[in-house]
Amino acid sequence: MLVPYACRPETSRGRRYREEESVFRSAFQRDRDRIIHASAFRRLMHKTQVFVVHEGDSFRTRLTHSIEVAQVARTIAGALGLNAELTEAVALAHDLGHTPFGHAGEDLMARLMAPFGGFDHNAQAVRVVTKLERHYAAFDGLNLTWETLEGIAKHNGPVAGPLPWALADYSAVHDLELTTHASAEAQVAALSDDIAYNNHDLQDGLRAGLFTEADLAGLPVIGACYAEVDVLYPGLDARRRRHEALRRVFGIMVADVIETSRAVLAQARPQTPADIRALARPVIRFSQALRADLKVIRDFLFARMYRAPGVMAVRAEVTRMIENLFPLYLRETGLLPDRWRADIAEAADETELARIVCDYIAGMTDRFAMQEHARLFGREG
Template sequence: MSNQASAREAVISAPLPAEFSPRAPFAADPATSRGRLVPEPDSAPRSPWQRDRDRIVHATAFRRLEAKTQVFAALDGDHFRTRLTHTLEVSQIGRTIARALQVDEDLTEAIALAHDLGHSPFGHAGEEALDACLQGFGGFDHNLQTFRILTRLERRYGGFDGLNLTAETLEGVVKHNGPLQGDVPAPVAEWHRRQDLRLHLQPSVEAQIAALADDIAYCSHDVDDGLRAGFFRPDELRTVPLAAPVVDEVTALWPGLERGRLAGEIQRRLIDRMVRDLLAETRERLAALHPGSPDAVALADRPCVAFSPAMHEAVVQLRTFLRDRVWQHYTVNRMTRRAKQILRALFETFFEAPECLPEEWRSRAGAAGSQACAEAVRDYVAGMTDRFALDEHDRLFRIARTRP
């Protein structure tokens, strides 16, 4: 290597000065990462969690999120949230919180970007349909499907299946809803025997941030989407304690504001209120616990990242409003019913006739009606986008009409 090339490599490999990367004592430290199941050389310009983030962004499952339903079917309009845009909003909110708390932004972002990879087509309707189809074969849970994608189903690398992520990123994804208590799903338990995921401890601060950023994102953007879709009027939000002062503030500042701008101003203020409350409550909890290391967070008897009790109740009330006015709106219910019919028909056809699967999946399925067949069909159908599921349904069931 030439002197010039050596100098360039030294610059790339040099860590940032401390003043550019403040780190709280309880923040996860990439220098002490528990590493990957399959050892790999370090990537000089990136921390382990930057590398995890990059692998997630380049994953096939990540690209498919663009055409998967959040609440509104991905084909219903170009401006409603999809799983991908939801995921990006979770990531943005998570990084903001992580920076304010001086913890690792890259780990927070990696967990946020991965958290919904396992969602089936057509949102929760698709998940419910697959879960019903898979009774007797382990059911279906999108969080567990995310884990399968990250550890087995993604096939981009020569040396391993999955993405070979660090233990900290996988731990954060697995514990999206908190520590795993009681029976641990078999794929997670088997992996845990090879790579310690500290399943029964509290998630890292970074993982806790990603989980609550998810709540903040979907509560606020479903208000935005619901207003834009005309599912409710702005004045109806005044029945929701968290939203009422926001609506009053926006309408006082801009009387008669057009619907799109009004929705955007309401959403951004909802995010701001939830994030500010979360930061205040979290700082109080951290001050009381005074954790000197990430392990102190893991061993705590409750999460460190949280809303205040008053905000928690306000978010519950907002969710109730959204359930009644958006998630169970009759147009969403129609989509839900149709989506369940489509996924049930797809699953039953492939489960009873695995010879109808594409070659790669047919070789995995084995005999019709077997456990292996159920698992192969689960992974094939769950990985579909809304559009692909509709196309597969048409290919299987549409009767071609010919002129006499």
């Protein structure tokens, strides 16, 4: 049973282009399925989170991360009486706009695109699902419902200030009400993203040897979970011990969001999805205590993982690849594949051309970007 402020497919604001709805699937189920079948979703298999694809086959990719986020999101949405299908659709789509090479690639693309309207991965995800996926006869993009598009655009909160060009471009023709909070379902997807990457970054950092269990012993939440496992299962082998401890950390984060959000919602007493959007603060939250603990954990990961010398060295190497490719494609547009030629022919100026090149590079996988760089510049380029 859905709560009154849950989004319902039968009262959806609809799609930009009118379609007959499916007899067998709700509008939000259909959104989810279109996202799963999108080319950009498949490419997430070869886009990495922190490590680059060639560094090991056990680390998370954007695809496995998105699946994990969707699993957490469905659990939380179900516990709160929200629409799990909408939550899942937003969760699966939330990383579609990421560049190759993780946050290093995004930071560089934002710098390269600063003269041309900027770059933001959430805005780029909207562009992917409204423009760049070109499979349907009647429209570009996936023609998702308003609620799913809203969730992709602003699951992290209202979008204020100058809009990245990709979001401004779409907002001019389809208002996603960017200055308000998103639905509770989209907010669940955002917190599920935090839960998933907090958990798997710990796992991947341990696997990569960037820190040890002993280094984690003094951290809030984590140290207590390891201690509990040692009491319950003395002498457990290292692999099982790690799994048992970190799954407890995972469970604590999920339970905290559910309990805290229930209390916030009970106090706010929303009656419709519009009430959720009108509130001054998000309704899906961690408790203050856990939020403080998670900051300590994130600070540890920032110092020991995201800024580890080995990670930074690879980051510098792959950043150089995009730095080389972007101006080359701007100068020599004939290097882009045939499917991009029509867009190039319609580009009115350098800004429009840069945005086409941005779309092309942002859609690359780690592996393809490295292959293209080697082909165009040589192994030592």
